[in-house]
Amino acid sequence: MSVISATGKKDDLLIIKEKYGELTDSIRKLGKAAIAFSGGVDSSLLAYAAKETLGDNACAFTLWSPLLPADDKRDILSFTDRYGIRLFKIEHNDLSCKDFCENSPERCYICKSARLDALTSLAEELDIPWLLDGSNIDDLNDWRPGMKAVRESKITLSPLLECGLSKKDIREISSHLELPTAVKPSAACLASRIPTGTAITEELILKIDAGEDIIKKYLPANAQLRMRYDGRAAKIETDRENIPGLSQSLALISEELALIGIAAVLIEKDGYMMGSATVRPK
Missing domain, CATH: 3.40.50.620 (HUPs)
Structure with missing residues (x-):
C-alpha cells in the first residue's frame, strides 16, 4: 500500500x-x-x-x-x-x-x-x-x-x-x-471531423458545428466529443463511459440532427479516437 x-x-x-x-x-x-x-x-x-x-x-x-x-x-x-x-x-x-x-x-x-x-x-x-x-x-x-x-x-x-x-x-x-x-477537453478544428479525401465545404463545417452543439446537451460538461461527418452519415465519438447514456438518447439526438439535414447517425462503440477521420500518407 x-x-x-x-x-x-x-x-x-x-x-x-x-x-x-x-x-x-x-x-x-x-x-x-x-x-x-x-x-x-x-x-x-x-x-x-x-x-x-x-x-x-x-x-x-x-x-x-x-x-x-x-x-x-x-x-x-x-x-x-x-x-x-x-x-x-x-x-x-x-x-x-x-x-x-x-x-x-x-x-x-x-x-x-x-x-x-x-x-x-x-x-x-x-x-x-x-x-x-x-x-x-x-x-x-x-x-x-x-x-x-x-x-x-x-x-x-x-x-x-x-x-x-x-x-x-x-x-x-x-x-x-x-x-x-x-x-477543458483537447480540441481540434472542425475540418478534422471530415474524412480525408472528402471535400471540405462551408455546408459541412456549419452542420458539424451545429451538430456538436446539439450532442453536447446530452453529455456531461467537459466530455470529449467529435462528430465525424462525410455529408451522408454522422458518427459520434466520445469517452467510453459516456456511451451508455448517449445511446439511450440516440433517438432524440437523431431527431434534432435531422432538423439540420443530417439523416443518419451512429455512435462509435470504441469511443473517441484521436484523428480517426484522417488518413496518414504511406
Whole structure:
C-alpha cells in the first residue's frame, strides 16, 4: 500500500512551480511576443504566462475562422477578458484555399502554413519579434503535419515544447494557477471531423458545428466529443463511459440532427479516437 505524505504533496507542488518557473523564464527572455491563441488548454497557459511575465508586451492573436467552433470563440473572448490579455482577431477564411478544401493527407500542413503566414504578417506590422505556438512534447509522439510549418517559420517558437512540458504537465500547472481551461477537453478544428479525401465545404463545417452543439446537451460538461461527418452519415465519438447514456438518447439526438439535414447517425462503440477521420500518407 502506498502512502502519500504531506512532504510528498509539497514536493509535487514544488515540481509544478519549478516547471512553470522555467516556462516563464524562457518567455521573459523574449521581451515581446504574440501567442497563437486557440482558447485550448495549451495556448491558454502560454497566454497567461506571457501576460504575467511580459505584461503589455504580450498579446494574443486568434484567427477568426469558420473552422473555429462557436464554443471556442466564446471561450477565447472570456479568457482574454478575464486576464486582461490584449486580443487581436484576424478574419481568416481557410475555405478560400482550394488545396486545403481538397482535404488531402497534407491538409494540416497546408492550413498551418497559411495561418502562420497570416499571423506573421500581423506580428511584423505591430513590430512583434516572436510568435509563440502551443505545441508540447506529446505532439512529437503523434503524426502532426502542421509541425513542419512551425519549424519552417522564422519567428515561431514553441516554449511548452522547448521546456519539455507534456499535456499532463500543462493541465497540472493550469490547475495550480486555477485557470478555467485546466479540465477543458483537447480540441481540434472542425475540418478534422471530415474524412480525408472528402471535400471540405462551408455546408459541412456549419452542420458539424451545429451538430456538436446539439450532442453536447446530452453529455456531461467537459466530455470529449467529435462528430465525424462525410455529408451522408454522422458518427459520434466520445469517452467510453459516456456511451451508455448517449445511446439511450440516440433517438432524440437523431431527431434534432435531422432538423439540420443530417439523416443518419451512429455512435462509435470504441469511443473517441484521436484523428480517426484522417488518413496518414504511406
